[in-house]
Amino acid sequence: MPLIALLPGDGIGPEVVAEARRVLEALDLDLTFESAPVGGAAYEALGHPLPPSTLDLAQRADAVLFGAVGDARYDSLERAFRPEQAILGLRKALGLFANLRPAKLFAGLEDASALKPEVAGAIDLVIIRELNGDVYFGEKGQRKTADGRREGYDIMSYDEDQVRRIAHVGFQTARGRTGKLCSVDKANVLETSQLWRDVVIEVSAEYSDVQLTHMYVDNAAMQLVRNPGQFDTIVTGNLFGDILSDQASMCAGSIGMLPSASLNGTGKGMYEPIHGSAPDIAGQGKANPCATILSAAMLLRHSLNAAAAADRVEAAVTAALVAGSRTPDLGGALSTSAMGDAVVAKL
Ligand SMILES: NC(=O)C1=CN([C@@H]2O[C@H](COP(=O)(O)OP(=O)(O)OC[C@H]3O[C@@H](n4cnc5c(N)ncnc54)[C@H](O)[C@@H]3O)[C@@H](O)[C@H]2O)C=CC1
Ligand SMILES: CC(C)CC(=O)C(=O)O
Numbered sequence: 001m002p003l004i005a006l007l008p009g010d011g012i013g014p015e016v017v018a019e020a021r022r023v024l025e026a027l028d029l030d031l032t033f034e035s036a037p038v039g040g041a042a043y044e045a046l047g048h049p050l051p052p053s054t055l056d057l058a059q060r061a062d063a064v065l066f067g068a069v070g071d072a073r074y075d076s077l078e079r080a081f082r083p084e085q086a087i088l089g090l091r092k093a094l095g096l097f098a099n100l101r102p103a104k105l106f107a108g109l110e111d112a113s114a115l116k117p118e119v120a121g122a123i124d125l126v127i128i129r130e131l132n133g134d135v136y137f138g139e140k141g142q143r144k145t146a147d148g149r150r151e152g153y154d155i156m157s158y159d160e161d162q163v164r165r166i167a168h169v170g171f172q173t174a175r176g177r178t179g180k181l182c183s184v185d186k187a188n189v190l191e192t193s194q195l196w197r198d199v200v201i202e203v204s205a206e207y208s209d210v211q212l213t214h215m216y217v218d219n220a221a222m223q224l225v226r227n228p229g230q231f232d233t234i235v236t237g238n239l240f241g242d243i244l245s246d247q248a249s250m251c252a253g254s255i256g257m258l259p260s261a262s263l264n265g266t267g268k269g270m271y272e273p274i275h276g277s278a279p280d281i282a283g284q285g286k287a288n289p290c291a292t293i294l295s296a297a298m299l300l301r302h303s304l305n306a307a308a309a310a311d312r313v314e315a316a317v318t319a320a321l322v323a324g325s326r327t328p329d330l331g332g333a334l335s336t337s338a339m340g341d342a343v344v345a346k347l
């Protein structure tokens with residue numbers, strides 16, 4: 001019986017994870033669930049954002065369903081104790097180097113997109129974001145310059161093995177879709193990106209069936225709103241992927257719609273919406289649970305080998321949206337749990 005670790009976290013995390021759990025339970029798949037605190041909730045309960053008991057559960061489980069972490073009230077803590085360190089720590093400890101962030105416009109959401117309907121309608125892409133390296137995991141700190149001024153620093157780096165393994169994920173993903181891979185970097189300025197580009201080109205020799213292009217990240221940000229339909233698979237680093245996926249979400253209607261899968265090549269994975277803990281709407285029943293429900297579908301597909309069940313969940317989300325079910329971010333008035341009800345009713 002597969003064990004799913006539920007790590008709801010902070011803010012809207014518990015609200016959206018509760019709905020995704022209901023959807024998974026409604027499938028009657030014989031899953032077991034175990035929950036543990038993470039982020040600010042874990043700091044309050046156990047004095048650390050990623051306590052050993054939570055990490056142990058994540059390591060024992062077949063898959064992890066994660067909500068979100070973070071709240072301004074922890075922003076003055078020493079960095080090691082801040083909620084966000086929990087998500088970074090889990091990604092590192094579980095070796096989750098490949099983050100898949102699909103962005104497509106669900107039927108009927110053209111009016112929710114920030115783009116013109118005819119532009120938004122073409123969006124169907126996946127961002128493959130490297131998740132274990134880059135500036136997020138480099139040496140960082142604050143120090144004093146020789147003349148006594150404060151200076152902050154974060155080292156950006158990738159080694160060739162890190163780039164190679166995510167490049168393979170990019171090429172393989174593109175191969176399974178329309179065969180177009182766009183590698184996004186900043187090779188005109190950054191040495192980290194130059195190595196990235198060189199290694200991606202080397203790996204491309206093994207994928208002659210995939211059409212590889214390169215784009216600078218600033219242009220990619222612009223092209224995503226100008227013509228998102230030109231992209232199929234994007235492979236990029238941790239920082240650029242983080243930013244571009246939030247942007248892509250709004251092209252597709254709402255940040256409350258985008259799921260993600262974080263994988264390490266073993267079949268085990270962590271699944272989470274791309275959004276954060278949204279303190280501005282937490283506790284008000286306004287959060288859109290679809291990103292987390294769709295993350296649960298990715299969990300079924302990638303970790304439990306249950307593609308038919310994943311298809312069922314995705315079809316139920318589509319059917320609920322087509323029937324007009326909308327949370328406030330999509331221009332509707334349904335509460336988080338009413339949106340969950342609408343999806344469960346369509347399973
Ligand atoms: N993976 C994680 O746990 C992440 C955590 N964070 C943390 O979350 C906290 C808030 O960060 P923000 O920059 O405000 O980003 P955020 O993604 O939490 O919120 C940005 C905006 O999107 C809205 N939003 C987000 N999810 C939504 C949903 N499901 N339905 C409807 N509206 C939604 C929020 O209300 C807010 O206006 C911070 O502490 C941050 O560090 C941020 C991003 C990812
Ligand atoms: C809080 C960050 C570490 C994570 C983030 O913004 C993301 O993964 O999208």
Ligand SMILES: [Mg+2]
Pocket residue numbers: 242243246274
């Ligand atoms: Mg982010």
